Amino acid sequence: MEPEKKSTEGQVMGIIGIVLGIISLIVAFIPCVGVVALLPGVLAIVFSIISIVQASRGYGARGLGIASLIISILAVLLAAIWLIVFSGATIFANEALKDSGKFERFGKEFKEAFEQEMGDDFNSEAIGDSLEKALRDLELELDELDNEKENIDKEKRDAEAARKTGEAAAKALKKAADGVRAAKTKTDSIPEE
């Protein structure tokens, strides 16, 4: 009985196809670079098809070509979905940029309504300065807390730090509120012309 004759037609293309197919399948499952799998995946499909055609014509084994074709089609499908995801996100971002005028108008209307509610002589600069000062004081207090923390037990330290952070935050907010009241009082005391 003669042994089965199998030529090596299509094997080289099949090897290239399966290597590229496996690489693109692995890359397709990595979110950051999934879309990159499209190029090697498409190449893998091409090489797989060539492998199958060569094997069919030259009485070679088609198994390798078929396996690489399945793997590369799966990889290309995943990469194509990544492309759709990125395209959709890019289109959304572009639409948001086109509508950026809406955000500007919204901001302007918000500011006007806010100032009207606060009072006609609303002094935003004074309030801004007062908030900045309050934040600087809060930063200094938090730095002091960091230094103190090292000398206290871990449990007591955490509780103490939380309590002091709360106190510092309350002080900062109180200062900011005092600043707002002072600014409003100052503008109220200016006589009308």
Add this chain to the structure above:
Amino acid sequence: MEGISIAAMDSKEQGYHLVNISFILLIVAIFCYSLVFRGNNHPIPAIFTEITGEIPPSKGLSESFSEIVRGNLADAARINPHGLRIFAFFAFQLLLRVFFSLSVRLRPDRILSLAIADSLCSLTLFLWCFAPLISYTLRLFSSIIG
């Protein structure tokens, strides 16, 4: 006739070794890339995060690999908790390529069963090591399609 069969078997063995050598070279290239680059100077950008603003489970993977090859496993786990697992896939694949190539070299008559065992081992390893990425990808895709 017998000559053709032996030639075919040798070429199958050669083909199998070629595939293994290709993957060995690729894995070594990945390790070399991780050794060359470190910290924020990796050339591969986090495209997904830049475009969508979301942080996928693969963010910081390159940086994590760089720390692993330098022996800083704690830092690697802090940068990306899945880094060690995914790195293990490539490390084990390197060993498996060498192991199966040697096995086929020693027992070329069992190339088919060894290739099947190789495929099953690799697939299992891939599914286990890449599970966080696979589940994230499939969940994201099903939310888009669904």
